[in-house]
Each structure stands twice: as structure tokens, then as C-alpha cells.
Amino acid sequence: xxxxxYRGTNNLQSLRTPNTSRATLxxxxxxxxxxxxxxxxxxxxxxxxxxxxxxxxxxxVFSLIIINKAGGLIYQREFQAGLRNLSTNDYxxxxxxxxxxxxxxxxxxxxxxxxxxxPFPATSSTGTTVPAASGYSYxxxxxxxxxxxxxxxxxxxxxxFQTLTGTKFxxxxxxxxxxxxxxxxxIYELYADYVMKNPFYQIEMPVRCEAFDRHLGAWLxxxx
Amino acid sequence: xxxxxxxxxxxxxxxxGIAPGIDKPQTQQTQQAQLSQQSxxxxxPSNRKTIYDRHLNRSRNTExxxxxxxxxxxxxxxxxxxxxxxxxxxxKRLNEQGYPLGLRLLDLLFYRxxxxxxxxxxxxxxxxxxxxxxxxxxxxxxxxxxxxWRLLFGRAADALEHSVSPDTPNEYMITDNDPMVNTYxxxxxxxxxxxxxxxxxxxxxxxxxxxxxxxxxxxxNQPTELWPSRTVFLVRFGDPVMEREKVLERAGVK
Amino acid sequence: xSSTKTSRIGEETRxxxxxxxxxxxxxxxxxxxxxxxxxxxxxxxNKQLDKMGYNIGMRLIEDFLxxxxxxxxxxxxxxxxxxxxxxxxxxxxxxxxxxNWTSDNSQFxxxxxxxxxxxxxxxPDDGRAQDELWFSNILCGVLRGSLEMVNTPVQxxxxxxxxxxxxxxxxxxxxxxxxxxxxEDEMPPEEE
Numbered sequence: 041x042x043x044x045x046y047r048g049t050n051n052l053q054s055l056r057t058p059n060t061s062r063a064t065l066x067x068x069x070x071x072x073x074x075x076x077x078x079x080x081x082x083x084x085x086x087x088x089x090x091x092x093x094x095x096x097x098x099x100x101v102f103s104l105i106i107i108n109k110a111g112g113l114i115y116q117r118e119f120q121a122g123l124r125n126l127s128t129n130d131y132x133x134x135x136x137x138x139x140x141x142x143x144x145x146x147x148x149x150x151x152x153x154x155x156x157x158x159p160f161p162a163t164s165s166t167g168t169t170v171p172a173a174s175g176y177s178y179x180x181x182x183x184x185x186x187x188x189x190x191x192x193x194x195x196x197x198x199x200x201f202q203t204l205t206g207t208k209f210x211x212x213x214x215x216x217x218x219x220x221x222x223x224x225x226x227i228y229e230l231y232a233d234y235v236m237k238n239p240f241y242q243i244e245m246p247v248r249c250e251a252f253d254r255h256l257g258a259w260l261x262x263x264x
Numbered sequence: 265x266x267x268x269x270x271x272x273x274x275x276x277x278x279x280x281g282i283a284p285g286i287d288k289p290q291t292q293q294t295q296q297a298q299l300s301q302q303s304x305x306x307x308x309p310s311n312r313k314t315i316y317d318r319h320l321n322r323s324r325n326t327e328x329x330x331x332x333x334x335x336x337x338x339x340x341x342x343x344x345x346x347x348x349x350x351x352x353x354x355x356k357r358l359n360e361q362g363y364p365l366g367l368r369l370l371d372l373l374f375y376r377x378x379x380x381x382x383x384x385x386x387x388x389x390x391x392x393x394x395x396x397x398x399x400x401x402x403x404x405x406x407x408x409x410x411x412x413w414r415l416l417f418g419r420a421a422d423a424l425e426h427s428v429s430p431d432t433p434n435e436y437m438i439t440d441n442d443p444m445v446n447t448y449x450x451x452x453x454x455x456x457x458x459x460x461x462x463x464x465x466x467x468x469x470x471x472x473x474x475x476x477x478x479x480x481x482x483x484x485n486q487p488t489e490l491w492p493s494r495t496v497f498l499v500r501f502g503d504p505v506m507e508r509e510k511v512l513e514r515a516g517v518k
Numbered sequence: 519x520s521s522t523k524t525s526r527i528g529e530e531t532r533x534x535x536x537x538x539x540x541x542x543x544x545x546x547x548x549x550x551x552x553x554x555x556x557x558x559x560x561x562x563x564n565k566q567l568d569k570m571g572y573n574i575g576m577r578l579i580e581d582f583l584x585x586x587x588x589x590x591x592x593x594x595x596x597x598x599x600x601x602x603x604x605x606x607x608x609x610x611x612x613x614x615x616x617x618n619w620t621s622d623n624s625q626f627x628x629x630x631x632x633x634x635x636x637x638x639x640x641x642p643d644d645g646r647a648q649d650e651l652w653f654s655n656i657l658c659g660v661l662r663g664s665l666e667m668v669n670t671p672v673q674x675x676x677x678x679x680x681x682x683x684x685x686x687x688x689x690x691x692x693x694x695x696x697x698x699x700x701x702e703d704e705m706p707p708e709e710e
Contacts, residue, residue, distance in 0.1 A: 109669070184590055204583055204590055205667045225584075232584040236577040237331065237448035239338035239345075240455075243576055249450040254492065305643040307687025315640055323542070323637055327535035331581050332609045335574045336544050343548075343570065347555075361551060365543050372539070416540050444536065 100214025101223065101260055102196065105131060106231070108244045109206040111139030115247040119260055138210065142187035142200065149185045199224060223263075230255050320375060334448050341449075341460055351458045355482070359466035366470015373411055397475055399517055401436070401501060401509055404475055408468055409438055416467070417444045434506050436499040438468070441491040443483075459483040461495045468497060478502035524599050528607030531586045538611075542637045549653060553642075560650035567652070571659020579664035582608065590668070594697050595619075597674070598626050601661065601695075610634050614693075627681070630691040641685050648687060652680045661695060673701040 102123060106115035113135035118125070126134070190199045192215055201209045201224040209231075211224055234252035235241050241249055308314050344357040374397070398404040405424055413421045423439035443461045451458045461483040472479035480500045487494050501509075549567065556562040582588075586604050591597040598616045606628075607613050614628040635654050641647040652658075658678040665674045675698040682688035 203580065204669075205579060206669050207580075225587075228580075228584040232581040233331075233448055234450070236580045237334040237338055238450050239341040239460075240450065240452050248452065251448065251450045251493075305645065306640065307648055309684045309687055309689045311689065315638060323538050323634075326538040326611075326634075328538040328541045328611055328634055329609050330534040330536040331578070331585075333536045333541045333544060335578055336541065336548065338577075339570045339574055340544070340548050340551075342573065343551075361547050364550065365547055368543065416537055418537065 100217040102212040102214070104212070104227065104256075105135060105210045106247065107135045107139055107208040107210065110244070111136050112244070114245065117253070117256070119257070138188075138200070139208070142202070142208065146185050146187040201225075201228065203228065223260075226259065227256065230259065320372070324376065330444075330447070333445075337445055337460075337463070338449070340463070351455055354458065355462035355465075358460060358462040359469065359481070362463040362466025362468075363470040363473075366467040366472075367474045368470075369412065369415065369467065370471045370474040373407070373415065377411070400512055401477070401505070403518070404472060404477055405436055405438070405499070407475075408471055412468075412471060413440075416464075432500075434501040434503075436501075438497040438499065439486075439494065440464075440497070441494050443493060443495045446493045446495070457485070459485050459495055461497070465497055468499065472499070472501075477505050479505070521599055521603070524596075525603045525607075525613075527586055527588055528604040528613065531604065531608050533585070533608055538634055538637075542634055545635045545656070546639060548656075553651075558644070558646070560647060564650075564652050564655045567655040568659040568662075571656035571661075572663035573659075574656070575660040575663020575665075576667050578609070578660060579667045582664065583668075594623055597665070598628075598695070602628060605664075618694075625694065625696040628693045628695065630693070633684075633691055636683075636685055636691075639685060648685070652683060653685050654683065654691070655680065658693065661693075669701075675699050675701065 101119050103118040103120075104115070105113060105117075108114045113132050116128075116131050187202065188200055190197060192198070194215070197213050197215045197217070197220070199211045199213065199220045201211070201221075203209075209224055209227055211220060211227070213220055213223075230252060231247075234255055235247050235249050238249050238251070241247065340361060341354075341358065344354055344361070348354045348357055398407055409421045409424045413419065417440075421438050422441045423437070425437045425439070427433065427435040427437070429435075440461070443464060445461050445464055446459070449460050451460075465481040465483040469479055469481040472481070479502065482498050484496045484498060485493070486496045548570075549563070552563045552566050553560070556566065582605060586608060588600065588604060591600055602614050602616045610633075612630065612632045612634065614630045616626055617629060618627040619625065633654060635657070639653060641651060641653065658680065661678045662676055665676050668674060676695055677698055678693055678695045680692065681694050682690055682692045684691050
């Protein structure tokens with residue numbers, strides 16, 4: 041019997057491969073384990089034959105990138121076979137550029153004067169005078185200013201979800217793909233589980249977590 | 265019974281909940297004085313809300329967030345990692361962290377099996393667990409495979425096997441297809457041998473030692489396509505245990 | 519956000535569960551290990567626990583936000599409510615009381631009726647632990663780490679410490695939380 045885990049075991053040389061010869065003395069009666077209960081989520085995704093939300097339009101998730109607080113690319117993955125690949129460098133540039141554009145869209149959000157308009161700012165024709173920010177406010181001050189939320193062409197839609205911690209998830213989908221918010225929310229949850237709870241993951245560094253890849257892939261496949 | 269030295273050192277931790285620091289002679293004297301007056305050295309709240317005033321079964325079926333466990337366990341792994349030289353060393357340290365848990369859980373299991381009906385212990389997968397300390401290897405392993413696993417993870421372990429190799433009659437294997445402690449953990453590629461369930465191996469070792477079975481337990485990755493984090497706990501009993509086992513066998517002790 | 523709505527989020531957020539005793543004993547084993555590693559120097563143990571909590575907080579905040587789906591808090595009072603009724607509810611299944619506000623709304627206390635981390639715990643009877651060790655100090659770090667990470671659009675710096683603990687023989691377990699400052703994140707993008 042092949043025992044993959046024991047191949048080339050430099051660190052465990054003292055150990056014999058334990059199952060080269062063994063007899064099953066006690067194997068718990070299978071039915072006793074509620075298999076559905078014990079199945080990991082990614083298998084449940086396989087199992088549920090009915091598509092979630094009964095929507096066939098969940099197809100068309102092309103790719104995902106994750107950008108850290110500083111604008112660095114920390115994760116990139118394509119979900120459809122045969123997509124023309126951008127080079128790693130292209131992705132890095134994309135991440136950095138988007139990060140900048142996102143910040144700009146936040147800072148150019150128009151501000152309106154608050155209730156009592158201060159003496160009209162002496163705006164010269166050259167527009168050099170910047171009005172004091174204290175006299176102005178964003179429309180609907182209760183709602184925080186967000187940056188670019190999505191970007192759409194005839195062929196694709198790129199949705200950006202920025203968490204309150206400043207991490208950005210960029211999801212590339214078909215423009216017709218529905219429930220993008222739900223998909224991104226689920227991706228965020230998987231990220232919270234399989235990236236943030238992995239002690240070997242260092243915050244802000246590139247994401248290399250096998251369990252995250254696995255669950256993300258299985259969950260998205262389960263949706264189609 | 266020759267208790268392994270480790271058992272002895274760990275015992276001090278299991279008494280107070282925390283390893284006592286190096287006491288200054290002065291404080292020891294005051295403690296002794298207090299003890300002789302039959303008054304505890306520890307202050308207690310005026311409402312006497314201490315561990316002795318709460319029922320030990322209070323938390324029996326309570327649950328907490330799995331995330332909280334994952335974060336604490338993750339931090340334990342991170343902390344252990346800073347002080348070790350390699351994978352084996354790291355696993356050893358995790359094992360040592362689990363060990364005192366095993367000793368305590370054993371008491372808890374016995375306490376609960378006797379204070380309620382003895383059938384609580386032997387509910388499903390084990391048919392004949394006595395409420396008392398196991399004397400034979402098989403009884404002990406059933407205790408671990410069933411009641412211990414259910415207490416910790418809410419279900420029994422997935423398999424229990426015995427080596428048939430004549431060279432290793434002392435080796436047993438407990439399999440968990442998807443160990444809860446590893447749910448969120450992905451070891452980096454250069455540490456692919458690592459299995460953080462060494463912590464659980466330590467718990468098993470504590471239970472065995474607490475029962476008087478000198479054992480070494482280690483956790484190994486044995487992934488299958490269906491179960492990528494399938495783990496085998498290899499339980500190796502010491503020679504004195506195997507000798508005693510023969511005697512008990514002859515004496516017909518179950 | 520209204521206080522009752524906050525409570526409802528705490529109640530309704532779905533949480534994967536695990537046996538509570540495993541969590542309690544695992545935390546106990548961490549503290550016991552530190553006491554051993556630091557030779558019973560409890561000040562160092564407190565510091566290390568706080569540091570560990572900080573590391574956890576930086577990660578836990580993502581789980582908190584992802585699972586609860588809550589948005590930004592409008593002020594520090596709302597933050598306090600969110601910590602007690604959603605944060606502690608989700609992660610420790612307790613809801614500490616928020617009280618003892620200072621008049622400038624920058625400091626409050628969390629009073630813990632129950633503390634699952636300390637469920638089976640008695641501090642060592644060595645004449646020092648009850649005066650020096652804050653057994654649950656990891657929680658202070660968790661608060662600090664998680665609040666510091668919420669930086670869009672404003673970052674929050676806080677300080678947290680325990681002022682009493684039933685494990686020390688006090689009648690209550692109380693943590694004091696202070697807002698140090700808000701750090702505005704209105705910097706223009708640094709383009710090269």
C-alpha cells in the first residue's frame with residue numbers, strides 16, 4: 041500500500057512505516073458516524089446536487105486577486121481553465137495601480153458645503169484655492185466614503201470589496217454573473233477561516249495556504 | 265508501577281492549574297503557616313465564587329466558538345515554533361502541551377462515568393467499557409477511541425487498528441479522517457511532514473500515562489483523496505506494559 | 519446602530535462550535551507553559567499573553583467582520599457595544615457589561631460575569647500569582663490588535679488592562695479600555 045506521507049521521511053527516520061502490515065481489529069461501525077455531519081464543507085459542496093439559490097447565472101467567475109493594505113498583490117487565482125494568463129508582473133502592476141486608483145476615487149469624492157455655507161470660497165478662475173475641509177462634508181455623512189466599487193466592460197465586470205481592515209478582494213466575473221456580493225462575502229469568510237486561522241500564514245504576506253485553495257476551488261465548483 | 269519521569273514533573277502542573285514558580289523560602293513559610301491553620305493561602309471573592317463552588321459538570325455539554333480554539337491553538341503553534349529547531353522538535357513541544365490535558369481529561373472522564381451511569385462511557389462504539397481505570401490495552405484504546413474523542417471532538421475516532429507485524433506487537437493506530445485541530449492549518453511546503461495534531465497525540469499520551477500505560481504517541485499525515493488531512497496516531501506501548509499485558513492475559517483479567 | 523440591534527447580531531451570527539472544555543484547557547495549557555518558560559516571572563507572562571492576544575486580534579478581526587457582517591462604528595460608545603455584544607458573544611459566548619464611562623466617552627469598563635477562559639482555574643498558591651498574574655490578559659491584546667486593524671477610514675488605538683479578577687479574590691472581573699486616539703487615514707496614494 042502506498043503511504044505518501046512517509047515518502048522520503050528524513051525527519052522521521054526512526055519510524056517504520058506503520059501500516060505496511062496491519063490488521064483491522066476494530067473499525068468502528070460505519071453507519072454510526074453520521075457521515076454528512078462529519079464531512080468537511082468542501083465535500084458538502086460536492087454533495088449538494090441542487091445549485092444554491094437555484095440560479096444558473098453563478099457561472100462565469102473568472103479570477104480573484106487579493107491586495108493587501110499596502111497595495112501589494114498577495115493572492116491571484118484563475119477559476120476557469122484556458123484563460124489567457126497575465127504574467128505575474130502584470131498582476132503586480134494591476135494590483136498596485138488599482139490600489140492607487142481606489143485611493144484616488146476616495147479622495148475625489150465630491151464634498152458639499154455643510155448646512156450653513158461658509159462665506160463663499162474665493163475660488164479663482166485657476167482653481168487654486170482649496171476650500172477649508174471643515175466647512176464641507178460628504179453627502180450623507182453617515183455613510184463612509186468608499187472607493188471604486190466596480191468596473192465594467194462589455195466582456196467582464198471587476199468587483200472590488202474592501203474590508204474594514206483595508207484588504208481588497210477583486211473578483212473578475214462575466215457581466216451577467218449574479219450574486220457577486222454573495223460570492224465575495226463567502227470568499228471573505230473562507231479567507232477568514234483558512235488564511236487568518238493558519239498559524240503559518242504571516243499577515244500581509246503572499247497567501248500560500250493549501251486549505252484555502254482547496255476550499256475556495258471546491259466551493260466555487262459546487263456553485264456551478 | 266514505574267511512572268515515567270515526565271509524569272512526575274507534569275503532576276505539579278496538574279495540581280494547581282499552573283506550574284508554580286520558584287518559591288522564595290519566605291513565601292513557602294507563610295504558606296505552610298497558613299496551611300497549618302487550615303485556611304487556604306488563596307484569596308477568594310466574597311461571594312465565594314471559586315472552582316470548588318461550581319459543579320464540575322457545569323461545562324459538560326457547553327460549546328464555544330471553534331474560531332476561538334483555532335486562534336488559541338494557532339498561537340500555541342506560533343509560540344512553540346519560535347523556540348524549536350525543527351519539525352520533530354516542534355511536534356515534541358506540541359505533544360508536551362497536550363500531555364497535561366490528557367491527565368486531566370482522564371480524571372474528568374472517570375468522574376463523569378461514575379457520577380452518572382456507567383453506560384455513558386460505553387454508549388455506542390465501545391460495548392463494554394468499565395467505569396474504572398482500564399487495565400488492558402484494548403480497554404484503554406477503546407476509551408480513547410470512543411469517550412475521549414467524543415468529549416473532545418463530538419464524535420468517535422474513525423478507526424482503531426493493531427499492527428500484525430511480529431516485530432511491533434506494541435503498535436496500535438488510531439485514525440482520524442479529519443482532525444478538528446488541523447481544520448484551518450496549512451503547513452508550508454518545506455514543512456509538509458509536520459502534523460500539528462501532535463497536540464492531540466500528547467493528549468492521548470497523557471491519558472495512557474495517567475492510566476499507568478507508558479506510551480509514545482505520534483501523529484502522522486496519511487492523506488487520501490477524500491480526506492486530505494487524514495491523520496494516524498501511532499501508539500507505541502513500552503515494554504513493561506507489554507509484559508504486564510501478558511501476565512494479565514494469563515490471569516484472565518479483562 | 520441601536521443597542522438592541524447590536525445584541526441581535528451577536529445572537530444571530532452563526533458560529534462553528536467546539537467543546538468548551540477543550541478551549542478552556544487549551545488556554546490553560548498555554549498560560550501554564552508560559553509560567554514555566556518564564557520561570558514564574560508573572561509580569562513577563564502578562565506581557566507575553568498580551569502579545570499573543572495582539573497577534574490573535576489582528577487575525578480575529580477578519581473573522582469577526584466576515585462572519586458578523588457588521589459595518590463601521592460611528593463612535594467609541596458604539597464600538598464598546600459592538601465588542602461586548604457581538605465580539606465577546608461570538609468568540610466566548612459571554613456578554614460583559616459595558617459600564618463606568620468617563621464623561622468624555624473615551625474610557626469604559628467591561629465587567630465579566632462569566633469567563634470561559636478561566637473556568638477550571640485556580641492560580642498557584644505561591645503568594646505571588648494572585649498579586650501579579652492577570653490570567654486572562656490575552657483578551658486585552660485581542661482587543662488592542664483587532665481594533666487597530668480596523669483602519670478604513672479611521673484607525674483606532676486603544677489601551678486595555680484588567681483592574682480586577684475573581685481569580686485574584688476580587689469580587690468582579692473588570693477590564694478597563696481606553697481610547698488613545700483615532701488616526702485619520704486620509705493620506706493621498708503614494709504613487710511612484
